[in-house]
Amino acid sequence: MAFSGPVPNDKLYLEQVRYGKDEQKRRKESPIFVSGDEVARLLETNQGVYMVDPRMGFNNRTHRLFVSKHVPTEAEDNKAWKTLGHRHTVEAVIHWLAGKGYSIVDGKRYDWEAGDFICVPIFAWHRHVNLGHEPAIHVASTTGPLYMGIGQAVYEDERYPEYWIYAQQGEDALRTLIPGGVADAAGGDGGSQAARLYAEQVAFAFNEEQRRRESRVLVRGSELRFEPTAMGNVAYVVDSRIGFHIKALSTVVAEIPVGKRSGAHRHLYDEIDYVLSGRGRCIIDDQAFEIKKGDTLAVPVFAWHQYFNTGESPLRILAHSTRPAMENLGLVLTHQGEVADH
Template structure:
């Protein structure tokens, strides 16, 4: 009966939302930022940008009726990266957001809220705090929070800028139709996505579905990526725990990364890496690292091609949620090099 009521509500909302795709923003929204230079080499532009950008910042997460709270987007005045679009989504008690669809997928991690659920293409998917949830490509969906007293809060990571750059631009609220629709045939099945068997991959990864493992970087639990039973293609994500008084491994990889500090405090050391091009590519590693202090509620951005090591200086275990764009692996940048392992890994 719940699904029947939900589908009825969807049809009613569809009638109300027809032509909502014609809405305009007061300020132009930047989906993909231009990459330009007066020189062939972009090294100088990159260096100038990195020298003036804070790599730790505290995003706003308020309590009003506002639904989306930006963390990192291409249109940010302090532009960092467009590998991922990262933001918070809040759903008020007994609330839901508008039904909508976009071609890019989205992975979200439930920070607060039990007993919530998704509606994806007419199917219900239940979630609780600590779960990871997949919104697949070309999915009509909305989030629901039936809790009468407490709001739900989710951290969303999605490779949306890449999808839009590739021309996957169909997005809108329920009721979207093509202009001059009389020029088109009646609607038919959407047959250019969702390979056979894709709908059998889980859409919700419960918090105990994957274990914490001891890796060279430390204690991590993977929540999206190769081998993880979650229907996400474009995002690598994991939880990272650092014991009191300890540190992570010292790691070098090409993708940039966004990490949200769920608990604890500490600091990062970042060794920037520049390129020297001779008979082959050579790395020039900074002699001294930069130090970036963080605390609960902060976001850490690690730039592309950076060596990082993370230290816990607070009482108790520090926990972070980190993610990056998975396309780097497909392009051949899947190798990770460790200069040092986490002490727990060496002890184990």
């Protein structure tokens, strides 16, 4: 290995040692609250608005949240995808806030309306069609920051073929859900343990593609099942434990009745919360936020947080987290505080 100059080993090691302390400071200084009114104002003149992203100063390292607007199909300013759409090597969960239409995901059509969810398999081409006469709006969380951090984020968009990496390599590459994946699981096992383990490694891409194609995609908002937990009434929407082939994201919706509170807890993973309906107050560590429909909160890692419904209708919170990613790394720790009064 060649070095351009002396290696400051002591300095590098000290940076490692103090990282945890520095990270606590970064979490404290990270933005938390995003006004729904400001997002709505920006969406009037933009097709999409990022609410939470590390490139905007947030300390969320593993996922982002943004809102997108889809104009009616017949509109003159319709710049929607026409054939393939786009695909990416990051997980994505989409929630339709308004409108009615359908999505083509990996060649299959899924009809949706406001309140429904779409879980997009990794690297599946997908596009959305608005069948109404008003803009259709969705809010989405993706694991882009996590995959960008490990150098594995690939985005291919039909409108920008000059940036394609795999799609231009032929029909198989255009259709695969595994970037650079092979069409078979050839590798042989040779009879030994090492040969068998390596053959499994070679075959992983082929098998992973099948798992992605067999995963659930559509969730009807009308079919959400709210059940009591220590954190309150919660409906699991997208999770690896309920039939989705997803490795990093988890999505739940919490509903807090009028005059009630959620539980309080903290955990070692990123969470981004979006207020679907109602009004209330959110306490995050030593800060209090008055919230209403459309607001967003980026909950810092390991910060205590709790919701209170101070309005006159149920308070619903859409919560995206990267708990599964942290579980796969063995880094999940959740502390339960005050329990919900439902």
